[in-house]
Amino acid sequence: MSDLSIREPPTVLVPVEVLEGESISDSLAAFLAPANVVVLGYHVLPEQTPTEQASLQFEDRARAAVSDLAAVFRAADGADVETRVAFTHDREQTVERVATEVGATAVLLPNPVGAVSDVVVPFRGAIDADRLADLVATLLADGEGTVTLWGIESDGFDAAATVERARSSLRERGLDAARITTETTAAESPIRDIVVRSADFDVIVMGEGDDSLWSALFGGENERVADGAVAPVLVVRDRETE
């Protein structure tokens, strides 16, 4: 990793619904471990249940499960892993709050995955190119995996230019040109296309997307991709604007 020039070491927030038996596979942990990993074990309660009541009964179980997960990451990389445990009525609110507190570059939406090497980055709008490059370069540094930068054209979005900017950012970090593929296509229904193509890759890296009414009703683009795709999704967060 030392031969890369990372500007800002990326931090990945890994929210896991531990008491529901959700987990992270060893291979995904190994893939993410080069980044600073924060494991957030959370449990969502119905509104009629006080979080305090749940914590009295299940705190120890949740903490043990999160420690086990942290051990998986530690085994993969040797570096220490920060852990957080939260009981909440609102998953979004908790993930967003912790992501802000730890200054997360990206948040993981887990999906089961086997061996992890190849990354696809579908571009549908503006994304923080520096954060993206730091993240992808850090994660790919030690392996042989490739990254495919895939611009999806739409009105008012210059897909080709965005892809090119991302490619050069990755090159600046020192990622081998042979491991970067770029392409630009038009798409009728981008979310479905991303879901379909995700079968060819191991991990999807995306921007946060917009906060439209549609996403408020049916879940954000990222959630819809994560629901449909077989691969885990890393959502690159926009920088906080003060």
Next chain:
Amino acid sequence: MGTSRGNGGSNANRAGETPVGTGHPETVTDETTVTEEGTELERSIGLAGGLSIGVGTMIGAGIFVFPGLAAGRAGPAAAGSFTIGAVIALLVALPASELATAMPKSGGGYYFISRALGALPGAVVGISIWLGLVFATAFYLVGFGNYAAEMLQQAGLGTSIGGIGVITPLALVFGVLLTALNLVGTENAAKLQNYVVGLLLSILVAFLGYGGLDAIGVFGTQTTPEAFAPFGVAPVFTTAALVFTSYLGFAQVATVAGDIKKPGRNLPLAMVGSVLAVGVLYVATIFVATSAMGSAALRDAGETAIVSVADQFLGTAGVVAILLAGLLATVSSANASILSTSRAVFAVSKDALIPAFASRMNLRYGTPHVALAMAGGPVLVLVALGETEVLAEVASFLHLVMYGLMCVALVAMRRNEPEWYDPDFRVPAYPLVAGLGALASFGLIFFMQLASQVIGVVIMIAAAGWYKYYASDVTLKGVL
């Protein structure tokens, strides 16, 4: 997990359980409570949610059940009764706000009293507030039954099947339904509650606005001239004691204090704000209703008097709108009270005043099933009895005892402030406010029917007896 071992006070109850989590400092932030082990408990209810809990709990009774009963007793001066109720509620809401910002935890009034005054008063309040909420819930459900029956009648289906009234069966069915829904976990229940309360307020403001203009003669309808207090002054106070049930909601905001974002700001605003909002609506309702129909006609119309008022103003469309609003309001009050009951049970169980079993929850649905059953079960028994006025008054009695003691708790805290006592909101002129609040709360009790007073006292004595029997070694005073 015990806070003391051996040597005299074992701090354990008869089953050997000790208060859980006491003596472990928690860190309260605007967004979370952090336990000693570092686990974060997210605060997810904002100001709107807090107001909606307060208003949603209260509004069911004051407008949709009481106008007929109150006007029948006190005449148009029932507006004065509702005003007295609002003033008392405010005098209690201020001390409750200070205590809640100092101890933003689940449990509300019970928690403050047990910490400020000790385990015995705490146990009496904790157990009687559980039953007080049970009485209140039963009262709301009977109100719901009345509205549902009225709706059936409007639809031309009649209100009795084979000579048996449908009010109680409807109330029972809905009581079972609400408890079951809460048991299996209703997603977004709170958001739904927000919309229900919003819709309700819109209907009411439109209705009262129209009725108010009509009452002062804008639309040229003749208003009924009537003496303001045809039955004298005393009924104004006895009626205030009765209708105080319609203010039993602001303290429910404190029972969810552990879930409120920015508790230092939002708890006082939600409690005081919801009292003011419903107080204005109640007084306006009585004014409009008595102007439209006269108190004798209102009394005859009984629990659904407001429907007759709507009929007077707007005909069938008004009736349907108000019936719908009444159904929503009584359901939301009943639902909010069931939830508060379950939290009240949790709070006393956590402190080992009742068996820890009561605060168990199941992981499958994530709901506190035992506490919910302890809320829903007794409610059904009371609904079956169906005595609206007694239900309302016993609920008021038990709440008033808690309110009075909260004021006493504030004085106790202020006179000897523990090191951890650091409320974000401090009541101005606290001895005056808390003193008046306590006097008024205890005073109202004396205006109730004898039956309600007897039932209330019996419940309190039973609670004290239970404490002596089961948990007399448990000490809670001053421990966080």
